Amino acid sequence: MVDLNNFTNSHKVSVAPMMDWTDRHCRYFHRLLSPNAYLYTEMVTTNALIYGDKDRFLRFDASEHPIALQLGGNDPKDMTICAEMAQDYNYDSVDINCGCPSDRVQSGAFGACLMNEPKTVAACVKEMGKAVDIPVTLKCRIGIDDSEDFDFLDRFVSINAEAGCRIFIIHARKAWLKGLSPKENREIPPLKYDIVQQIKDKYPELHISLNGGIKDVQAVSDHLKDFDGVMVGREAYQNPLFLHALEKLLYPDTSDIDIEAILTKMANYADEQKKQYGTPLKSISRHMIGLFSGTRGAKHWRRQIAERAHADDAKGQLLLDIYDEIKAKNR
Ligand SMILES: Cc1cc2nc3c(=O)[nH]c(=O)nc-3n(C[C@H](O)[C@H](O)[C@H](O)COP(=O)(O)O)c2cc1C
CATH class of the missing domain: 3.20.20.70 (Aldolase class I)
Structure with missing residues (x-):
């Protein structure tokens, strides 16, 4: 039941x-x-x-x-x-x-x-x-x-x-x-x-x-x-x-979002999936295109993911690199 x-x-x-x-x-x-x-x-x-x-x-x-x-x-x-x-x-x-x-x-x-x-x-x-x-x-x-x-x-x-x-x-x-x-x-x-x-x-x-x-x-x-x-x-x-x-x-006690922590986890996940199943980064990053939607980094994120995540040798670290670029631009 x-x-x-x-x-x-x-x-x-x-x-x-x-x-x-x-x-x-x-x-x-x-x-x-x-x-x-x-x-x-x-x-x-x-x-x-x-x-x-x-x-x-x-x-x-x-x-x-x-x-x-x-x-x-x-x-x-x-x-x-x-x-x-x-x-x-x-x-x-x-x-x-x-x-x-x-x-x-x-x-x-x-x-x-x-x-x-x-x-x-x-x-x-x-x-x-x-x-x-x-x-x-x-x-x-x-x-x-x-x-x-x-x-x-x-x-x-x-x-x-x-x-x-x-x-x-x-x-x-x-x-x-x-x-x-x-x-x-x-x-x-x-x-x-x-x-x-x-x-x-x-x-x-x-x-x-x-x-x-x-x-x-x-x-x-x-x-x-x-x-x-x-x-x-x-x-x-x-x-x-x-x-x-x-x-x-x-759940109002939920802590504020930590984008860096999420991207670090996604980067590790992407590398793990690549090792285990040969999954290319683009198959994972395509679902993350909207992450910065409505914020100042949105355009840079979308464009860089589209251009750089397709490379055969792209690694999870790319997600963090692009995020660093967004932070630098916004400073
Ligand atoms: C790309 C896409 C694929 C979808 N595939 C399914 C599906 O496999 N099964 C299903 O029940 N509904 C599917 N839907 C419909 C969604 O589950 C949902 O009912 C619909 O998008 C309305 O909700 P929303 O206005 O919040 O998007 C799909 C919707 C989209 C946009």
């Missing part, structure tokens, strides 16, 4: 699953900025895990806890096999992607189009829940295409709650399955937080995390009065210091 209080305490602020962005290097970096945010992997398909190099997809650093594995799939048997893998690898929860509208995902009949198939999702929830002790969660939209506003989402939530899902992360936008790219689908359909609020009001016993367009500390603070958790995506990635600000919101 999932301890919902425990989950909610650890899931007040979470960082959204983002393909090509929230890989393990990105998460390692985010964890340094935010010791407590709940982190998510990118979506991983069941086929990739069952037929591919599962260790490559699943391994993560112990510091990344609490962390969820997000799955893309629709077959209860395969989803259960992958949920068991998540548990074996010590993930803290396993999430079903019911929000991605990309063509590739639609052709596999999972992601957002699963919102049209609540019983298929419920079958996954049920089987996965029987097989693992970690929470099985659902990340979905408020609807798809021309679905009615509240009733469609209500039906989806109710059928899946009945199947045992206690935790819903809701991106407060519809997904349009035809005519919009995934990027447009994160921008054009209007945000409707009130629909998610109606779900929370109707199902107070469920954990409901709100997602979509949340970009500042005040908004997070306000939404946490109405919802059990807030999930942040693009703002956390593009302006990682936002995560530190959120940490301070939740």
